[in-house]
Amino acid sequence: MNLESLSLEEKTHYLHPGNLFAHYNPYIVTTILGSCIAVCLWDPINKIGGINHYMLPLWNGEGLSEPKYGNIAIKKLTEKLVVLGSKKRNLKAKVFGGSTIHENAHGLINVGERNIILARDLLEAEGIPIISSDTGGSRGRRLLFYTNTGVAKLRYIKKSSDLF
Amino acid sequence: MDISDEKLIEEVKKRLDEKNRAINDLRATTLNLEDVNKKLQDSESLKSNFLSNIRNEINNPLTTLVALSGELSVMKSFEEEDISSFIRMIYLEALNLDFQIRNVLMAADLEAGESKLNITKTDLNSIIDSCLKNLTPFMEIHKINLIKEGPEDIWINTDSDRLFIAILNLLRNGINFNREGGRLEISFGESDEEFFFTVKDEGIGIESKDQQIIFDRFKQLDAGTQKKYMGHGLGLSVTKAAVESIDGLISVESQPGEGSSFTLMCKKQMENEIGGISTTGIEFFCDADEEF
Incomplete structure (x- = not known):
């Protein structure tokens, strides 16, 4: 299906950076990723899903514990799906984003890579398998996630100034 | 320069090995950090949860409100002066309670990360004025000398609730931590x-x-039993998070004894969603939309 051919009757949600979204009704969630990561969790038994969009890997214990940090965002999304009736053991994950928007001349590991590593490590620790992913690289991504089918569609974006 | 294939x-x-080593090192560091983070979270939840931290700030105005309104309800004869002083106290405590609850709800909202930004066209001046209206009684008590400088109209597209709470907190701090009769400069x-x-105070x-530290939640420099200033240390962490959620930054300049100055700088035109990413026409497609 083409991005532009979405039926007007389908419910859509635009996910801002640092937020998360999960619903028992079918939604098409759109988000734009640069070095950020979106973890999509899907429950194939109940056919419900949710998605987060985090900007940094870890909350340092200061300020509010917002889901703009990976460890908070993954935990909160998992909890949200459990509240909606999913069993944690049934959840499957898809991981997208984490590109290197600003090349580091010294080759140090950048925030995008740190975000990817955090997603992989944390999902493994939670026992949630990653069934597909598209991470890294130097281009941004526009992601569509269908909460009821778990399907994720993406296009690459070259322009990076609007990315998160 | 010729380099052989070998x-x-x-x-x-060699470079791949170096990169893999760096990734492994980082992974180990990340795991350590996760441990530290877990401990931090655990200690925090053991030490005190959200509600117990704010209990006093909600309870105190509420108790006063109940007591004052109770007095009023059983009064047999009414002296006009008494009545007006009672009503004034009730109003102040109600404003206190309103402020605390606004902060708690905003903190809960930001931590949940599920509410959509409500971006509307709004005038910065009117947001500042409605904050000041809310704080007028406190400025009178502290005999604050208010100075406000800025252009008449600054139209912005932003989430006005989040901007309101940020400005309200900064102004409230500027009043609370000011000296009596001090200047409060808004620009x-x-x-x-x-x-x-x-906002600049003379506190x-x-x-x-x-x-x-002042932006950490539940941290207030003036803590302990001899606490001179009210508040639970949630205000500035809410302010910082609210400002960052509307594409802004907050900064502070201060010297002990010479007051503090807080500045927030935010994007003027926020969008409800970034639809046309390809504004330059440069967009790469992956077989139209590739399915994962």
Whole structure:
């Protein structure tokens, strides 16, 4: 299906950076990723899903514990799906984003890579398998996630100034 | 310069090894950090949860409200002066309660990360004025000398609730931590892409080593039993998170004894969603939309 051919009757949600979204009704969630990561969790038994969009890997214990940090965002999304009736053991994950928007001349590991590593490590620790992913690289991504089918569609974006 | 294939392969291998080592090192560091983080979270939840931290701030005004309104309800004869002083006290405590609850709800909202930004066209001046209206009684009590400088109209597209709570907290701190009769200077303005809002007080000031701590939640420099100032330390962490959620930054300049100055700088035109990413026409497609 083409991005532009979405039926007007389908419910859509635009996910801002640092937020998360999960619903028992079918939604098409759109988000734009640069070095950020979106973890999509899907429950194939109940056919419900949710998605987060985090900007940094870890909350340092200061300020509010917002889901703009990976460890908070993954935990909160998992909890949200459990509240909606999913069993944690049934959840499957898809991981997208984490590109290197600003090349580091010294080759140090950048925030995008740190975000990817955090997603992989944390999902493994939670026992949630990653069934597909598209991470890294130097281009941004526009992601569509269908909460009821778990399907994720993406296009690459070259322009990076609007990315998160 | 000629490089043989072997040398090239060797160099590539060497660099790959270095990268893998760096990734492994980082992974180990990340795991350590996760441990530290878990401990932090655990200790925090053991120490005190959200509600117990704010209990006093909600309970105190509520208790006063109940007591004052109770007095009023059983009064047999009414002296006009008494009545007006009772009503004034009730109003102040109601405003206190309203402020605390606004902060708690905003903190809960930001931590949940599920509410959509409500971006509307709004005038910065009117947001500042409605904050000031809310705080007038407190300025009267502290005999604050208010100075406000800025252009008449600055139209912005933003989440006005989040901007309101940020400005309200900064002004409230500027009043609470000011000296009696002190000046409270508000200035604001705009550039092409951004607007700024600064509030400067003549209060106790903050040492440079403490200037980052003040944004941590439940941290207040004036803590303990001899606490002189009210508040639970949630205000500035809510302010910082609210400002960051609307594409803004907050900064502080302060010297002990010479007052503090807080500035927030935010994007003027936020969008409800970034639809047309391909504004330059440069967009790469992956077989239209590739399915994962």
